[in-house]
């Protein structure tokens with residue numbers, strides 16, 4: 001199971017990326033607010049420079065036409081960008097429309113301050129965009145049916161929100177389990193991103209459920225990384241080594 005970082009905070013992304021832990025980043029308007037940023041395109045480009053892999057950026061229009069226009073715009077920022085669309089009726093309509101569209105190769109990466117300095121040259125970027133088209137991450141999923149409808153509408157990724165379901169006394173992880181089973185039963189290639197992850201056990205449970213990806217907040221990822229027995233084990237090995245090697 002791949003791990004994405006659920007944040008728009010560049011420092012957090014830099015740190016997790018330097019540890020080799022993440023293969024993507026998911027953002028949303030609330031995470032932008034938490035990062036103190038409102039320039040969504042600039043933030044996405046900065047993340048793209050750091051990660052060069054899946055970066056989800058969310059539309060903010062509430063009708064299908066607006067979402068379609070935004071999706072075309074966002075997809076031109078980078079071939080690595082995946083357009084996040086809420087799983088509301090207008091969102092499903094937009095998903096069907098967007099999944100028929102191609103990335104405007106003439107506008108791809110244009111005006112990006114990192115063009116020529118990042119790991120993806122413009123020819124490769126065009127090849128990737130041509131191969132992938134405009135990819136959709138169906139967000140705010142709270143039921144297996146919503147995931148099924150989004151996949152049928154052309155979403156490449158679905159994001160069930162585990163923690164928010166737990167918050168209202170439901171079993172969020174069971175929704176992930178059910179979605180994985182449905183997609184397997186019908187051989188659907190839409191990938192499942194376990195989202196709204198609140199603690200390290202959620203990561204393990206998502207992996208056991210067969211989720212393709214878990215998108216994890218920075219603090220949860222750092223907690224999951226640590227174990228007190230690992231730290232005390234390292235200390236003891238070091239102390240014993242000093243005893244026999246005299247500190248060399």
Ligand code: E4P
Nearest residue numbers: 006026028159164195196197
């Ligand atoms: C997923 O893509 C969302 O950004 C995120 O996981 C929402 O999590 P929250 O419930 O902690 O806001």
